[in-house]
Ligand code: ADP
């Protein structure tokens with residue numbers, strides 16, 4: 001990819017880039033809706049990502065180009081433009097990073113030429129948006145001769161997405177891309193936030209089945225789950241559900257209406273499952289980790305009620321297949337993708353069989369993607 005990026009940069013801008021950065025996409029491994037409840041989550045940095053090349057200009061212009069986005073777009077350094085719409089909307093990610101830099105005491109870059117190249121599907125729940133932010137941020141900082149703690153870079157990229165782009169994502173996307181390491185998962189305590197890595201046995205493989213389904217009411221359903229969790233915490237007398245253990249919740253069961261109890265039970269048990277997954281992985285036990293993934297899905301299905309028949313079907317198919325440790329919906333739910341943790345023996349033919357069974361039932365084929373862990377965001 002690096003040689004291709006340098007060649008394309010030369011073809012577009014007639015010169016060599018000064019700085020190259022790359023950041024990976026991610027999978028949510030386990031920790032479903034735990035982030036805004038002050039809990040923990042585990043993410044996988046995958047072996048696909050976005051590359052960004054930049055070179056400084058001194059004529060007060062910023063020129064952007066993406067292989068995906070087509071033509072060069074030129075913007076002035078002075079009076080930076082507000083949010084872009086239409087074909088230029090991908091610029092909001094690097095522009096959001098530029099806008100966030102001063103909020104974290106860092107200098108925004110002056111003029112530059114910018115080219116992005118990607119081998120990460122966009123809009124597939126693999127967080128291409130965070131990869132683009134992280135790669136842009138590292139490139140801009142290096143171009144200006146600045147350095148910043150990794151946690152700062154991660155938080156400013158999240159700020160870019162929350163404030164400039166306007167997507168209320170949690171810290172998982174940027175945290176995993178920023179703190180990722182090959183053959184490791186990223187373990188995030190969302191309340192700090194604080195970041196750590198957990199070794200993952202090298203035999204782990206990931207398969208993602210993206211259904212491209214999305215519940216028509218997904219935003220409202222997210223908001224409802226958020227509300228139900230906060231209501232449960234209030235009835236339990238805590239700030240956030242992460243402050244309640246599964247045993248304490250069971251003891252306080254009478255305080256909650258049935259719906260709030262189910263939501264709370266999902267969250268507190270999911271946080272316990274994240275801890276148990278870390279323990280299983282530290283023991284090198286992928287089979288135990290896989291069982292926890294499937295348990296997480298069943299909890300989404302029955303307690304949090306953020307699964308769908310499409311996602312349940314994929315999990316049922318996958319967990320019945322050989323060489324699969326476990327499977328679950330990945331991301332917010334109400335549609336989207338299922339992730340399976342498998343041994344290296346799980347084959348393309350098996351994945352195709354699952355996709356075919358799904359197509360026969362639901363009339364559309366899911367996209368199938370194989371991934372393994374990869375490096376975190378870094379200058380190249
Ligand atoms: P996800 O983060 O799950 O991939 P999002 O909707 O959050 O989905 O982000 C996708 C957006 O990120 C795209 O619509 C586009 O604006 C931007 N993006 C992703 N990949 C690229 C790329 N290679 N070049 C330019 N923009 C990209």
Ligand code: MG
Nearest residue numbers: 127128129130
């Ligand atoms: Mg995204």
